[in-house]
Each structure stands twice: as C-alpha cells, then as structure tokens.
Amino acid sequence: MNETIQVETIGIIHSPFKKLENMPVQSLGSQCAEGTVVVKGEFTDGLRDLGGFSHIYLIYHFHKASRTELQVIPYMDTEKRGVFATRSPLRPTHVGVSVVELLNVSGNVLTVRGLDVLDCTPLIDIKPYIPQFDCWQNATSGWMKASRSDVERRVSDDRFG
C-alpha cells in the first residue's frame, strides 16, 4: 500500500495566470483563457491524431500546492467538504485534471482554450475527450449545486495557496 510512483513530466502548460488569485475555478470559467501546451520533443510522435479531437484532458501537477488539507471549503460552497469530493489542489497527491478545447496542434505545441491552471504547470499526461464515453449526463452532483453560469463568473482567491 505504500507504493511511491516516480512520474517524469511530459511537458509544460503555459497560461495567462501568474498567481493563484483571480483565476477561473474550472475550465468552464476560462473559456477565453488561451494558452499553449509544450510537450517534450521526444514525445512529439505520440501527438499524432490528437488534432481530430475538439477537447482533451490535461493531467498535471499542482506544483504550487505545498500542503494537504483533508477537508476544505470549496470555491462554490461555504461548508467544509472532504477534499476527494472537491477539485481543490490541496489533495494528497496534488494531481489535477482539466478538460480544455484543442485549437491547434503544431509539432510538439498545442494551442488550447479554457485553461484554469497556473502558468508553467508541469504536464503529466494528455488524453482525448470522447463524448460518447465521457458524458454521464444523469450523474448526480452531491453538494455541488452551482450551474455552469455560476462557475463561469467565479474566480479564485488565495485559500489554496
């Protein structure tokens, strides 16, 4: 049970966000935030065929999260919630997942829209978003009552810094 995994990053995400405050709290809230994903040159061949997908998952390291809190007050709530029932960066492994819109693939550089991560975020993986498998429309969302438009208006503060 005490396995530690060594994960070598595959690239870096460049976004307009230089600090944790005033960022979108979901990729929904950053539909205008474009940026680039620079994959290490040695992995360029792995990007073939990615351009056919309009949306991709980015899996990344919350590199500015230096502590863990098992219960947090999420941006879209006023009560403490278990961290695994939230998207807070303060989770034990500091791993994040976002879906972003893929605008262009050129060599080892992706242009994307809908970023909700800090500039220079280390990239762990890229996966295609496949709507026929990845949309679970009838899922229930627990404490999260916010709508898409609620989230689009909300920006971060320093609570997870």
Next chain:
Amino acid sequence: MNETIQVETIGIIHSPFKKLENMPVQSLGSQCAEGTVVVKGEFTDGLRDLGGFSHIYLIYHFHKASRTELQVIPYMDTEKRGVFATRSPLRPTHVGVSVVELLNVSGNVLTVRGLDVLDCTPLIDIKPYIPQFDCWQNATSGWMKASRSDVERRVSDDRFG
C-alpha cells in the same frame, strides 16, 4: 522541463480482473464489474461528502505497463495512432483515468461499479464527477468512431501487456 514528481499512492483498487486479457476496454464495457476502492486510513476524512456523487473519477497507475509506445493500435481501431490520442496504458507516465459509478462509501472503502482496471491497481486520486461541468456533448472524437454499444461489447487482448 525535466521535473520528476514523487506520487505516493492513496490506496488500492480491487477489481475482478486478474490479468490484462479479456478485460473491458472502457468503464462503459464493464457496467457489471463491481469492485472496491480501499483508501489508506489516514485519508478517510477526505472522503466526507463523496457519497452524494453518483459517479467519480479514479486516477491510478497502470502498474503492469512496463514500457512506452508512442504509437499504438487501439482496441477500437485498426490503425496506429499517437498514444496521447488514445487511452492505452503504454503512455509515458502510465497514468490512467476512469469514471466509475459510486455505489457506497463505508469508512475508507468505496464500492464502485464500472471498473476497467486490473485488480490491485495503485490509486493516485479520487475526484467527483460533476455532470454540469464535465459533459462536453458537442465535442468531436477524431478517429474514434465507436459507439457506446460497440465499446460495451469489446474486451482486451494482450497487446498492451
């Protein structure tokens, strides 16, 4: 760019699948495959409020993937595709993401349905699936032409072993 991240696993996934062959190729294809997610006791408080969500993301380590291939022939295709345009385990960082149905939370043990991972898969993270943010219905899916029912019928072979 050469950052290596040390990720300590947060638990283990128990599934009915003891070997790589004849497994479902997506969680869609394993709607009957129930199993348990055993989170390390020290993280139990982080599971509070998770039970309100019908579906959760599991982020995990493809612990039996011992190599990387930048181009692979996916299960649902006959042509080689860039590994980042697939869900193949043979990606550089060997990190997987699945959405499963959450049936029960009892202490540090989750009962889930829809597993497409090997028994004893090391768990990296759990996140809530939030349909109002996570469904991108109009996304396009590149080379992947398969429907939900195509995928439900398909099982794995040993190509990624």
